[in-house]
Amino acid sequence: MLKLIVNNLKERKIGLHELNSEELTEALHYAVANQDFALQREIGNHFTHIYDQTDEIPYWFKSEYDDDVTIINFGQRDKVVDWSSVTLEDCLPLTHSKHKPLLNGFKNWLLAVSDPLENGGAVIKTSTVKMRVEKVLSLIDAILLRSAALQLSLYHLSHITCDFWLSLFKAMSENGPINGVYDFTGRTVELVKAHVKSITQEQVNAFASKYPFVIRDIAEDDLTLHLAKQERVKACCWLYSQGYYKYGSSFIATGNGAVLAILLFEGKIASPSLNTPTSTELWLTEKERSTEYRPFNTENSKTSTAEATINTYISMAKLINTNIFKDNASSPSIEATKALSVRKINDLVILKPAGRTQTLHPDVVFKLTRQSFEFVLKFQQDILDA
Template identity: 35%
Template structure:
């Protein structure tokens, strides 16, 4: 019979005892016995229990659907398998990466990729989601390609990873920070320009003339915003690309905006792992105008400044260090150690390198947002109930008709004698289509017919004057989309949440309390003050907090919402319940949905349909047009990420008359100091600083629109002139600041701004944001009590701009 302490070890080794069942004393005994006996089996089991390092096979991760030694890998990390063709790469000696001479270099790359979820390399037993592993693999492949594309300089065939040291990565990361991660590694624009300019010389003038005659778009002037490559001869470049199959899809069909995969292959084939590289689509090479469902081409609403932010750079550095998995391996080459001197700060301190802020979008002019709020609220207040009721009636009736082709019994087949060309040629072949054309209008009340309704169905995208007819209220289902976009906008503007947080709202049951908001008093209140001085929301909205939780399971967050918006949500939820009861849905609905006109059903909003609702709203209310330098007009189409900082902007612009009128119904009699405390607690410092930067940028460009002290603004202008010196893109702004020219005055809001004005505002806003983030300046409200003309008191404030440090 074994002694008790030896039996403990044997019970653990035979798994008759679990580690969770051991007491503290038994764990200490196990440790002492293992050390004394030299048998570390139990300790190894304990280590594996907590870390999983002995269970992980770095040559057989669960997501690798290939042999480790295979020349082609298939990774099962997304719904579409990812392929890595190791055998497609040639090194500077002309031999393939898979050549026996380079097997250790190849293995080093492979181990680097499998290290992405190796517990030994990631701090223990961490179960990463496949999505996270996919992102890490994508980053590492980009870093591998950075090495492969410098094969000649690194003498990769002769020395493998010996020359891939800190200085190499400093050079790569500084390029990524200067341009962006894609351009910094691939220098794709430079490569394609060199290739295109060279090959365009092989195209004759006659070929070019004949080609342009077929595709006259090549004669048009393009807005500077659309240019990336600047080819010496755009027309001849497109002729050469045509000959290379650039304008064919993988199925051989015409693709007039170009096939990026073809361009990637032309530039990178044989030089690196180019599979699945998402090459940009270049407008310079389009043969035909891209079709759009919107009235105008959208203006680019992303910050056009180039570079990379600190967070992204930190991820690249972290994933780079996974290359250390190859240290002390016999079957792979040994990499140089990545030292602790390779940091975000060391890269940012390189002359000419300025890490940008996390990807920002152009801030929409506050007047545009406030005007839209007023229009959307008025539209929904006047039309939501009746519009939803009539849509429901039409959907039920339309769904009762057959939608299949040849289901219209009133239309004989073309081969029958009863077929009359004059009568039947344009008649819909489906029963539902014929009903739309003839009887559906009977679902519309006389009141709405007077408003302009002439048909129930949505217009075909090719319908002449389609958008003007929608604004004339001629289509019931088109108005439904404008309504959905309006409610989305109102909820999105006040809640300032991510788009996926709004699109994932349930079809009903989103409000807390879940009761009819039409039945309560004080409907204009957003938050109310209790007798004990506490501040409480009348209504809250419950949503999933994205980028939280574990493996896709998000935590929930509750945020206050004005009663006026709660009413809009409640009415939409009632409509969703009715459509579900009537069987008019495809799958599970969300709060905001897409109406399929021909099918007479609703489906949950996805990213595309959510944005389509916004587009419909913007076209219906005719948001601002912007004049491009080509003479073309484009439209400001709202996106949810542009509204993320709007709630904070609400406060800083709330003293302006045009702001306050639009906010009265939204915020009611809310005390402004209470509101600011709520905003400060609810929003991150980044969101608050972004809102402050927007206000200050507008103020320094127009001294008449701000409550900030004029002398302080002048001081800020002087500081910005110094900081922007040397920035080529900011040259015009410096002149503007030096002469205090007011180019974008609020009173000029109704005019159409030039694209250069918008770009100038964005550069200015980014620079002010740097000052705020670096605490060189601060902008804070100074609250005080005033007596109103009617004798009551209210809280108001001034904005105080402070200079903390000027370097």
């Protein structure tokens, strides 16, 4: 009887919906015992429908798969990924026919984020998909920014190794996930140092006269770019000529991150509207304060990234393996991500465990508390009279 049911299922004479629970159970046991993967897949899909979604474009992917521009929307503003704006080291755009396998590899990686087959059959909520898509886009940018070392134009994704991922996650752990990918500080220094030689001494004098704040002395602990004072003035002068201190027709003394993003990454990354930080060393005037005192700096350069954060990025990196099963895309070796884990990263960098946000050192808190009491005791009568 069981063999008759199985044969009828394979010949499409009956459907799974026509079987009762006992017959379904027997058919499943038969498929497992006989390693009949086609029947296992059909029975699994009967309950979960996950295979029905493998060839569907998800709701948030608003473009056709083969379009040069991908529009992503999670219910608010469109996010436009213009793949044609990226140029590889062979001076050809990413959308060139030669690089079609690489482009498809990136698209498949993005689509894998919400694919139930890649998520244990689970359907992920929109906010989680949005967060993970942004992380995959930043990892795609990390690959594109290292295209010369990976020889992307020649080998596409096949030269991505475990050492590449370990090196990337080490940088992300030490400098924060975003800075680890984009290296804003290092690229800004490299950019301005490449152009300061074009600035004359007369331009420096005129600029310093107009914006004397740029020649201020900055404490060593507050330096991020570590430019000499003369270099800093020349850097500001050059950036001024590039429209760095403008937003439309308005003047922004602290700099426009969007302009800096274009100067640093135009033609190099796929992510649109990258939030690029501006350095205080390049300010032309003191920033207006909305509080009576400056905020106390609690940043610690020795603080690493949290384990949970790096673990999420590792999970997103492993989704690149979806390309191994695709005929239309380039793929790295499965071994490249096989050894990736938080424990492996912890061998290179001590990651911050889950816990409370780091607060000020007790010595600082107690000292400030003591000074506050001493001030009140010393001037209590004046305070009361006021």
